[in-house]
Amino acid sequence: MKNNKILLLFAHPSKHRSSVNAPMFEYAKSLDYVTAVDLYAQYPTYQIDIDKEQQRLNAHNVVIFQFPFYWYSTPSILKEWQDLVLEYGYAYGQGGDALKGKLFICAISAGGKEEAYRAKGYNHFTVRELLQPLEQTAYITGMTYLPPFALFSSRSAQTSGTISAHLKHWKTLLQALHQNTIEPDTTESLITINDLLDTSEN
Amino acid sequence: MTIYFIQAFVYLLAAVVAVPLAKKLGLGSVLGYLIAGVIIGPITGIVGQETVTIQHFAEFGVVMMLFLVGLELHPQMLWKMRNRLIGLGGLQVLLSALFISAVAYFLGQALTVAIAIGLIFSLSSTAIVLQTFNEKGLSKTEGGKNAFSVLLMQDIAVIPMLAFIPMLAIPELVALAEHGKAAAEHQEQLSLVAGLPTWAFALAILASISSVVVIGHFLSRPLFHYVAQSGLREIFVATALLIVIGIAALMSLVGLSPALGTFMAGVVLANSEFRHELESNIEPFKGLLLGLFFITVGAGIDFVVFTSNIATVIGLTITVMVIKGSVLWGLANLFKIRNSDRWLFALSLAQAGEFGFVLLSFSLQNNVIPEHIAQILQLVVALSMFLTPSLFILFEKVIMPRYQVSGSSKPFDVIDEQGKVIIAGGGRFGQVVNRLLVANGIKTVVMDLDASQVENLRTIKIKTFFGDATRPELLHTAGIDNTSTLVVAIDDRESAKSLVHYAKHSFPNIKIITRAYDRGHNYELRQAGADIIVNETYHSALEVGAHAMTSLGYHPFLVEQKKYAFVKTEVQASQYLYEKWSLRSEGEQYDHDYRKLFMQIEEAIKEAMQSDRIDKHSHDERGWTPPPKGYENDFD
Numbered sequence: 125m126k127n128n129k130i131l132l133l134f135a136h137p138s139k140h141r142s143s144v145n146a147p148m149f150e151y152a153k154s155l156d157y158v159t160a161v162d163l164y165a166q167y168p169t170y171q172i173d174i175d176k177e178q179q180r181l182n183a184h185n186v187v188i189f190q191f192p193f194y195w196y197s198t199p200s201i202l203k204e205w206q207d208l209v210l211e212y213g214y215a216y217g218q219g220g221d222a223l224k225g226k227l228f229i230c231a232i233s234a235g236g237k238e239e240a241y242r243a244k245g246y247n248h249f250t251v252r253e254l255l256q257p258l259e260q261t262a263y264i265t266g267m268t269y270l271p272p273f274a275l276f277s278s279r280s281a282q283t284s285g286t287i288s289a290h291l292k293h294w295k296t297l298l299q300a301l302h303q304n305t306i307e308p309d310t311t312e313s314l315i316t317i318n319d320l321l322d323t324s325e326n
Numbered sequence: 327m328t329i330y331f332i333q334a335f336v337y338l339l340a341a342v343v344a345v346p347l348a349k350k351l352g353l354g355s356v357l358g359y360l361i362a363g364v365i366i367g368p369i370t371g372i373v374g375q376e377t378v379t380i381q382h383f384a385e386f387g388v389v390m391m392l393f394l395v396g397l398e399l400h401p402q403m404l405w406k407m408r409n410r411l412i413g414l415g416g417l418q419v420l421l422s423a424l425f426i427s428a429v430a431y432f433l434g435q436a437l438t439v440a441i442a443i444g445l446i447f448s449l450s451s452t453a454i455v456l457q458t459f460n461e462k463g464l465s466k467t468e469g470g471k472n473a474f475s476v477l478l479m480q481d482i483a484v485i486p487m488l489a490f491i492p493m494l495a496i497p498e499l500v501a502l503a504e505h506g507k508a509a510a511e512h513q514e515q516l517s518l519v520a521g522l523p524t525w526a527f528a529l530a531i532l533a534s535i536s537s538v539v540v541i542g543h544f545l546s547r548p549l550f551h552y553v554a555q556s557g558l559r560e561i562f563v564a565t566a567l568l569i570v571i572g573i574a575a576l577m578s579l580v581g582l583s584p585a586l587g588t589f590m591a592g593v594v595l596a597n598s599e600f601r602h603e604l605e606s607n608i609e610p611f612k613g614l615l616l617g618l619f620f621i622t623v624g625a626g627i628d629f630v631v632f633t634s635n636i637a638t639v640i641g642l643t644i645t646v647m648v649i650k651g652s653v654l655w656g657l658a659n660l661f662k663i664r665n666s667d668r669w670l671f672a673l674s675l676a677q678a679g680e681f682g683f684v685l686l687s688f689s690l691q692n693n694v695i696p697e698h699i700a701q702i703l704q705l706v707v708a709l710s711m712f713l714t715p716s717l718f719i720l721f722e723k724v725i726m727p728r729y730q731v732s733g734s735s736k737p738f739d740v741i742d743e744q745g746k747v748i749i750a751g752g753g754r755f756g757q758v759v760n761r762l763l764v765a766n767g768i769k770t771v772v773m774d775l776d777a778s779q780v781e782n783l784r785t786i787k788i789k790t791f792f793g794d795a796t797r798p799e800l801l802h803t804a805g806i807d808n809t810s811t812l813v814v815a816i817d818d819r820e821s822a823k824s825l826v827h828y829a830k831h832s833f834p835n836i837k838i839i840t841r842a843y844d845r846g847h848n849y850e851l852r853q854a855g856a857d858i859i860v861n862e863t864y865h866s867a868l869e870v871g872a873h874a875m876t877s878l879g880y881h882p883f884l885v886e887q888k889k890y891a892f893v894k895t896e897v898q899a900s901q902y903l904y905e906k907w908s909l910r911s912e913g914e915q916y917d918h919d920y921r922k923l924f925m926q927i928e929e930a931i932k933e934a935m936q937s938d939r940i941d942k943h944s945h946d947e948r949g950w951t952p953p954p955k956g957y958e959n960d961f962d
Contacts, residue, residue, distance in 0.1 A: 173894075
């Protein structure tokens, strides 16, 4: 089976405060099959280079959005990136099939507890439900959507020691994406992809 | 006259041959100088009697070194050191003197002689130790810092010792000396305080110390300004020497250590804007004089006395170094200096020092120690100094690696010295750069050639130094060796170019960010090796253009996009333009091809601007463009 090349688009507007995303990003950067892009570093004034971004997309078959969950969505630069890069005729519409067949997944960190992201919790929706705009974006651009890789209670992850387990999952996930061992059909009913990684590691 | 030339030639030749060789063999420069001295002195006998005179002269290198050390130490830092200074330094002098005196007494010396010997050998060699620390980069280590406190305390302790030693005079020797006294009368040292009662003596000392502080603090600045305005380099050098020599003279007149006096002056001037300029002027003199001093130590070894007392000399040297080393080791324990630092501390200070020579001859003059003993002791001092570089090598090659292996697992040290940024030019441009950096807690060193500008900046609490940044030695004293970034903000086109060229050439790893006057200057700087070049008026001009568009009714967000498209097209074109420019014929600033290319780029920019105004969808049109009308039917 052909190995996948991964494009990791990382968006964190205050990386110096990051305790989870920064080490995840640094690890991904060390892998030769991952192209890790710090969007805020590359475009500090939001002047996104559309050609460059589209060429990067063309050269990879897995796309990851990595970001802290801000107001149930992406930090603003990732929205800007979508608005600019996913052009008509490139990503959708007439002749817009550049992304067709690629795998797409979000890697997020959320401050709230996992129990909060439920119909009965104070956030009322699961993270998968809240990420539906991105899921639909994947569909319309012909990408295969995978449920998000999520860390909950991320603000207390450093003290509770869940970071190392999460980083371990992250390594497994990147490797699985690289070797193309994830069956998208089996993930359809999952809220997060973490559950799948738990079973595959054991 | 001829004989002086020949002597100077011999000394310089010895240094030029031996020192680079010693350095290459990893022995350090101090050992190189010492060996050079031994070769021209006792071994070949090229130089002889005059070494003692030269040594007195060369001791001035130690004075200059302490001035430079003082310049690096702010009064606040000195105050922070007070515990180590008095506790560690004081105990070292006291305990070493005590134990060595005890051994001397046990070996059959009279009590007074034993005490004098203890005092003489309690001192270490500031010259060797500091020079070696600098060379091997050990000054900032825990061991290095503590060793420095001890050395400083020793320099201070010399003062009471000089007062105390005459009281130990041996009556018989005094009587013997009475005979020759008339003859020696004219040799008596010039002194302002000779024959004064104790209270007046104390008063004189106080007065001279405070005058150094007051003059250094209040009068030095106008003086430097006056000299700086003349714009004559050599007069600035003369002023720097004037200060050091003047203080040394004053201190000698009242019977204080000149080294201590200049050290104080250095501390007073540590906050001055002229600090780096002073450092770079004194540095070469200090280096040469210290080298000369080490050569004379080597040359002064008396082989006849040495060979006939070889066992005694070696035995005594080892005894002294073992005692001093053990005292230092114990104190390091007490003051919680750990691991390799403890070894460094104990090994580096175990020798006797140049002040030992001074005190020895002083004791001899005051009939405290008989001559035949002094001769042997002189050799012990010299030999212990000779052995010190080997102890440093032992530390570096054997001890340090052992601790590095075990220490590699410990967490990283807290970085207490952040990467500095040197800003050349403190005018309108450099000031803004500096304000941004300083506001973010980044350490900067600002240098400006205009003394009144430096003065202005100082009054609004911007730390600025007077000096010509294009002079290599000033860049060194400003610390370019451990700087990651150099900002060139000077407005002189040629100086900026030569500074960039020199800095890139000597420090390829440094990042150079520079201001350019115009496009041509920009290319010149790029050729000289600048990493990032910003044309000084480019961004403000764009800003003004953008305001003009906004006031014409363009939407501000659209104007921002246009500005970006403009910059982007230019950046893309600049590589071609630069290549064309570098191919231009000599003497011509821009040739015909270049001009044509420039026009083409203007066209390209215009095109990039126009594309958005076409009211139909195209691939040229970028950024938040809606899909074409009727696209919704694509998906049906």
